[in-house]
Amino acid sequence: MGEKKRVLLCVSGGIAVFKAAALTSKLVQQDYEVKVLMTDSAEKFVTPLTFQALSRGYVYDDTFDEPEPEKIAHIDAADWADVVLIAPATANLIGKLANGIGDDMVTTTLLATTAPILIAPAMNVHMYEHPAVQKNMKTLEGYGCRMIEPDDGYLACGYTGKGRLAEPEDLLAVIDHFFKYQENPEWHGKKVLVTAGPTIEPVDPVRYFTNRSSGKMGYAIAEEAAARGAEVTLISGPVMLDVPHGVHRVDVNNAKEMWEAVNARFEETDMVIKAAAVADYRPSEIVQEKVKKHQDNWHIEMEKTHDILKSLGEKKQQQILVGFAAESEKTEEYGKNKLRDKNLDAIAVNNITQAGHGFDGDTNEVMLYFRNGREEKIPLQTKAMVATALLDALTNFFLRQGS
Numbered sequence: 001m002g003e004k005k006r007v008l009l010c011v012s013g014g015i016a017v018f019k020a021a022a023l024t025s026k027l028v029q030q031d032y033e034v035k036v037l038m039t040d041s042a043e044k045f046v047t048p049l050t051f052q053a054l055s056r057g058y059v060y061d062d063t064f065d066e067p068e069p070e071k072i073a074h075i076d077a078a079d080w081a082d083v084v085l086i087a088p089a090t091a092n093l094i095g096k097l098a099n100g101i102g103d104d105m106v107t108t109t110l111l112a113t114t115a116p117i118l119i120a121p122a123m124n125v126h127m128y129e130h131p132a133v134q135k136n137m138k139t140l141e142g143y144g145c146r147m148i149e150p151d152d153g154y155l156a157c158g159y160t161g162k163g164r165l166a167e168p169e170d171l172l173a174v175i176d177h178f179f180k181y182q183e184n185p186e187w188h189g190k191k192v193l194v195t196a197g198p199t200i201e202p203v204d205p206v207r208y209f210t211n212r213s214s215g216k217m218g219y220a221i222a223e224e225a226a227a228r229g230a231e232v233t234l235i236s237g238p239v240m241l242d243v244p245h246g247v248h249r250v251d252v253n254n255a256k257e258m259w260e261a262v263n264a265r266f267e268e269t270d271m272v273i274k275a276a277a278v279a280d281y282r283p284s285e286i287v288q289e290k291v292k293k294h295q296d297n298w299h300i301e302m303e304k305t306h307d308i309l310k311s312l313g314e315k316k317q318q319q320i321l322v323g324f325a326a327e328s329e330k331t332e333e334y335g336k337n338k339l340r341d342k343n344l345d346a347i348a349v350n351n352i353t354q355a356g357h358g359f360d361g362d363t364n365e366v367m368l369y370f371r372n373g374r375e376e377k378i379p380l381q382t383k384a385m386v387a388t389a390l391l392d393a394l395t396n397f398f399l400r401q402g403s
Contacts, residue, residue: 004033005179008081008115010106011051013041015156016088016122016165021046023087023168024054030172035077037061037106039093063105074105078113083178086110087148088122088165091133097145098136118178120148120171125161148174173245177227186399187228187391193269194222195262195276195308197237199255203300204287211277212359215239217324218275220387222247225273228391233269235261237276255279255305262308271320271394272312275348277359279305313343320398323347324366326359331367339369345398346370348378348390356380368393 011020036051038061048059102108151164196218200210222234223244234249243249281302335349348366356363365380378389
């Protein structure tokens, strides 16, 4: 196991301090090493003992409290951090930092650190919108700090508007993304196009043909690529999933729309990862009125849809083209045939007859086949973990080796 990544969490006084406690627990569970600093006002909401228990470490709250006499506490904390997160960041703390004021443990440490600083504001909506607060945040951005935009909604003060501290899950994602970005310079600025979800092919105004794709695999890949610093466009069929952070989503319904959306963006794309389950056939004719049940039999003539992967394979130049294949038998044979016949650079194949593989669920297992004959198995795990392993494999094969 490698050295743990170190997060210095600076907590200032506001009702949202309870979210910082929840975040501390989540960070520790994800194997981050967390050191907590608190202002006096933060301790009026939650005691240091809470953060000590959750972080499994000493909580620093006094500039003159030196638990290790051989070290100057605020300098040691400043030098220790890989990244600093201020959550919640009050208007008061933001103002102090913007103007170089160091009058407590938190502010002196912030002025001394050379680590990247992430700031998550939390306050009343009118305080957040005040020109002085906005100016201070702009000043801090000019110093290289990154603002994590607060959520919009009901505030503890009774107002509704922007000012809610981002949820612990979202703050954890920001930390995860920060480290992934740092560790994956090969992906920075790469234009990646990901397709996800099913398509629907209408039969009449009520009925349509579709498949069981949830879109979860494609969305996980899009999120992972964006976290690594890629410029990600996600072409998505109809699914009930939120847009991943940092991803531009384009919604489509049917195979024709999917092809048009992909084709329009292909020329300026560095990599295409086609994880969508696009219909192979569609009704030759869409009935304009609902077909009534009294008919004994209903024969529907089907026609082939556009083969998106094959078309991209025929026209690709410098682009890296990665396909997915969901198979129920002869997975290796069919996967390798598609790799060759559609001129792909790599293909991820999964056996949908196996438990936990592919459609509907949150897990997957795939076999990767590369154009040079290399093979790599990604074992059964969550789709988010499969996405990480997939992009690691693509990094090693295409972006680092230049194969």
